[in-house]
Amino acid sequence: MAISDRLLAYLGSKKNLAGATAGLGGLALTFTGAAGPYWPAVVAGLYGAGALLAPPERVAPPAFPDPATQLGELRRDFTALTAYAAETALPPEAAGRMRALTATLDALLDPRWSADALPRHPEALHALARMIRRDLPESVDAYARARWWSRLSPGADAPESHLDRQLTLLLKEAKGLAAALHAEEDGRQRSHSRYLEDRPGP
Template sequence: MATSDGLGRRVLAYLESARNLVGCGAGAVGLGLHFAGLGGAWWPGVVAGLYGAGALLTPGRDGDPAGRGTCATTTPAPAPPTTPPAEPTAPPARPKPAQPEPAAPKPAADPELDALADFLGSVPLPAAAGVAELVAALRAAEPGPAVRLIVRHRLPVAVDGYLRARTWGPWAGADAPDPERELRAAVAVLAAELG
């Protein structure tokens, strides 16, 4: 009968499995302990326990974690179709939309110029001095040593001179130069150097 054939194959597969062989080896160690006089009256339990421990702790075959062997019934794979499937018709190719041309790369932001512009925006400077226009020209200019010198030193010194002159104006006297005119002249020189 088919049922007994399947059961017989399973029993035979288990008898040949690594789990059964390791369990039998552990059981043989238990028998050896009994013959050495160490098992006492409990030797059948010792043999059975060692067999069970060996069988349970041994991993099964790859893809068969329970160690049942390879006698599981498999379903045959379906036969490939005799006629090839119809190829789907491709839709007509659409013209690709025109890619916009990449914009010209913006010059990298200068953190020192940004910090100086923030500071100058917070200081009361006369609009006629042209400081805002000079900052805009510095942003548009090519980076280089001249721009770096103006940003790091010359413009801050000119603004500092204006602010000091305004602070000390009441004690400077009547013949002191006008701070706004001095700042305007310094900014004009810097703007001329930028070209």
């Protein structure tokens, strides 16, 4: 920040305003004759005291995107991911797991439900973003690369087995997220039932 910018920021700060207010009090003492010949020191001292006693400026926190914006971006990334996965020829078993996984993720990101449920669960939102933006693309890309190299070195671990293990773990994680969100909604419904049952009648 340039010196002129810092000066302008200080002129409008709470410290300067408090010091100026206290300094005006010193000028009032000067006009009444109470400050005597030492009025410059009195005014400067009161200004400094006011500036020191003023509360510090509060630094505004950074503005992060709200959950609704994050969900919109995540849905667009998921659309790009499914298009990318469709272009890669997967073995039949892995392709079936991929369909099950993308169907689960698509349901979790359904705007009719996720707009309410996911913002209350930042951990679930983070886990979905990690799966869509890192884990799944890495699994598909690593499989495609390993499949090409396996032709040059037969006998190594089959890339298909690693891909199937990875998709199985990701599907388990996605279903766990769905189960956790369902459990919370079920708990809310049960709580409302108890509230209605316990509420005194007319």
